Amino acid sequence: AQKVTQAQTEISVVEKEDVTLDCVYETRDTTYYLFWYKQPPSGELVFLIRRNSFDEQNEISGRYSWNFQKSTSSFNFTITASQVVDSAVYFCALSGGGNNRKLIWGLGTSLAVNP
Amino acid sequence: NAGVTQTPKFRILKIGQSMTLQCTQDMNHNYMYWYRQDPGMGLKLIYYSVGAGITDKGEVPNGYNVSRSTTEDFPLRLELAAPSQTSVYFCASRTQGVNYGYTFGSGTRLTVV
Numbered sequence: 001a002q003k004v005t006q007a008q009t010e011i012s013v014v015e016k017e018d019v020t021l022d023c024v025y026e027t028r029d030t031t032y033y034l035f036w037y038k039q040p041p042s043g044e045l046v047f048l049i050r051r052n053s054f055d056e057q058n059e060i061s062g063r064y065s066w067n068f069q070k071s072t073s074s075f076n077f078t079i080t081a082s083q084v085v086d087s088a089v090y091f092c093a094l095s096g097g098g099n100n101r102k103l104i105w106g107l108g109t110s111l112a113v114n115p
Numbered sequence: 116n117a118g119v120t121q122t123p124k125f126r127i128l129k130i131g132q133s134m135t136l137q138c139t140q141d142m143n144h145n146y147m148y149w150y151r152q153d154p155g156m157g158l159k160l161i162y163y164s165v166g167a168g169i170t171d172k173g174e175v176p177n178g179y180n181v182s183r184s185t186t187e188d189f190p191l192r193l194e195l196a197a198p199s200q201t202s203v204y205f206c207a208s209r210t211q212g213v214n215y216g217y218t219f220g221s222g223t224r225l226t227v228v
Contacts, residue, residue, distance in 0.1 A: 004157075035217075045205065045219040052213065091157055100165060101215065102148065102173060105157030 002027045004094050006106035014072055014114050021077045021109045023092030029053075033073045036066065039085030039108070040088040051075060053097075082113045085086075117141050121206050121220035128189045128196040136191040136223050138206030144218075146209045147189040149173075149181065151202040152222075158205060164189055196227045 002025040013019045018074040025034065049059060051068050059066050063080045079086055089108045095101040122137045140147065145166040150158035150173075160173030164183040178200055180192040189208075193200060206220040 033215075042120075043203065043224075044221050047216065050216065093157075100163055100171070101146070101209065102160050103150075103158070103162055103217070105159070107155075109158045 012112045029096040031058045035093040037091045074095035119220040140208040144208035148207045
């Protein structure tokens, strides 16, 4: 069975601090995909990144970076120099390589960035 | 390009009432999904469709029905609404291929009282 665990329920930081959101996944698929989404207080789901299982390269996009390690089944997300606008719930999700590619979601990490 | 459009955005239902949540996409995606998000939780899959005329159950299908008569539309039907169906419902569609991506609607917040 597939599973995504986000152990951190809530994180509170002060603006400009760096923060890492953890994501651990379980799957028996050899091909799978990992995602991060942001859900701001307004409620919509904002796509941040998709990573394929065969591509372990880390990625940086501005203040955001992602560390994918298949050896530990982790796909962690770091925000550098956090800002108040980063306050949101962040979800990690997993889909298999099959036809339907339905998403299995973690419970989310609520990040509060305080001024 | 509107993407995925969900209507209504908000709805209050009484126990036992029925309603249909509408979802339309204009990207010609074959794959469409309905998820629900309960307070403080991640999303759970209700139903999905891999193309017109084909639907299948997800993790939490009880109390819901879907149909997919066209590529564009994927309505979700609630029969005999119950308080346990109070949730935010998201419709999504996705592209195909290795570098695929999902497009989510803005959600429907449903309260059953």
